[in-house]
Amino acid sequence: MRPNPSHLTEIEQDALAEIANMGVSRAANSLRQMVGEQVLLSVPAVGIVTRQEASRLVERNNIKKLVAVQQSFQGPFDGRALLIFPEVQSLELVRAIVGDQHSLEDVIDLEHEALAETGNIILNGCLATMANVLHRTMGVSLPTIVRGDGARIFELEGFGSEAAFVLFLYIDFNIKRHDLHGFIALLMDLPSTAALKAIIHDFIRGIEKQPSDYAG
Amino acid sequence: MQYKVLVVDDSKLARMVMASAFRRIRPDWSLVETASADEALAVVSADKVDVALVDFNMPGTDGLELIARIYQSHPDMPIAVVSANVQDEIIARARKLNAGFIPKPLTDEALSAFLSGAALRLKRAAK
Numbered sequence: 001m002r003p004n005p006s007h008l009t010e011i012e013q014d015a016l017a018e019i020a021n022m023g024v025s026r027a028a029n030s031l032r033q034m035v036g037e038q039v040l041l042s043v044p045a046v047g048i049v050t051r052q053e054a055s056r057l058v059e060r061n062n063i064k065k066l067v068a069v070q071q072s073f074q075g076p077f078d079g080r081a082l083l084i085f086p087e088v089q090s091l092e093l094v095r096a097i098v099g100d101q102h103s104l105e106d107v108i109d110l111e112h113e114a115l116a117e118t119g120n121i122i123l124n125g126c127l128a129t130m131a132n133v134l135h136r137t138m139g140v141s142l143p144t145i146v147r148g149d150g151a152r153i154f155e156l157e158g159f160g161s162e163a164a165f166v167l168f169l170y171i172d173f174n175i176k177r178h179d180l181h182g183f184i185a186l187l188m189d190l191p192s193t194a195a196l197k198a199i200i201h202d203f204i205r206g207i208e209k210q211p212s213d214y215a216g
Numbered sequence: 217m218q219y220k221v222l223v224v225d226d227s228k229l230a231r232m233v234m235a236s237a238f239r240r241i242r243p244d245w246s247l248v249e250t251a252s253a254d255e256a257l258a259v260v261s262a263d264k265v266d267v268a269l270v271d272f273n274m275p276g277t278d279g280l281e282l283i284a285r286i287y288q289s290h291p292d293m294p295i296a297v298v299s300a301n302v303q304d305e306i307i308a309r310a311r312k313l314n315a316g317f318i319p320k321p322l323t324d325e326a327l328s329a330f331l332s333g334a335a336l337r338l339k340r341a342a343k
Contacts, residue, residue: 030300030320030321033321033323034321097229098229098232110228110229113227113228113229114229116227116229117227117229117230118229120227120273120300120320121300121320121321122300124273124299124300124301124302124320125300125302127301127303128300128301128302128303128306129302131303131304131305132302132303132304137303137305138303140273140301142226142273142274142275
């Protein structure tokens with residue numbers, strides 16, 4: 001990730017990473033409950049990057065066949081939340097969630113359903129936590145599933161081609177027993193980033209106003 | 217006492233998870249599954265339903281609108297929103313309607329707590 005300092009100051013970057021961290025931690029906790037085992041998380045990364053850079057980041061080990069469950073969100077700032085992982089691991093993720101007692105046919109039948117609902121739970125948990133921390137309300141769309149490479153996944157409906165730069169927050173997760181790797185990512189265009197920055201400033205001011213003996 | 221529970225969720229997986237939780241914690245209660253608000257309203261007007269568990273984010277009518285409509289004809293039915301959308305505003309709107317809120321991923325504990333309260337209310341109302 002190559003953050004662009006002209007767009008995000010250090011404190012903005014730090015606050016965003018912390019808020020994103022709360023959101024994705026809740027998301028990871030949900031995932032843990034669903035798969036019944038520990039989910040390891042990376043430190044969240046935040047930065048303003050081009051969509052090509054974002055694409056490359058999620059094509060880890062040059063794996064270009066990806067599946068993403070995505071939900072768009074609208075409110076004081078708009079964007080998309082995505083749960084992304086290699087397509088070859090899609091059935092394994094479904095199996096981790098529905099349990100080993102189902103046959104392969106059942107798992108294949110359930111794949112779309114299970115991906116959509118899993119994405120829904122994980123992404124909603126992330127977005128709702130961020131909205132609550134920032135004392136704002138967000139509308140969240142129904143989940144849709146996209147398959148393809150990073151560029152295909154980050155094609156933004158309604159975002160013009162001028163939206164070359166995006167605010168990209170991501171964290172990677174790892175479910176050891178199933179050897180599953182993936183990303184939870186948030187993508188916003190720059191007008192939304194400006195709105196988000198204003199809200200982040202309110203959030204930082206709110207913390208600064210708290211009494212100095214406040215340890216949290 | 218056996219009660220009939222209406223489950224409304226557009227996700228088949230979510231309904232499976234709910235059915236599996238009932239098999240563990242209330243195996244004698246019966247479930248009616250529907251995938252949309254329209255189907256749910258048809259069931260509520262045709263069948264005797266005691267309790268309803270309603271997803272929030274569904275195509276068409278959302279869960280809170282559906283609950284408001286169910287309360288018009290069944291003001292005393294114990295109903296909970298079941299959703300991963302744990303935004304304060306959504307939970308506050310559910311409370312305002314007098315509905316419960318059960319977060320997803322669904323846990324037996326959260327469902328069980330709501331159902332115990334619902335059973336108590338239904339027992340009291342039957343007296």
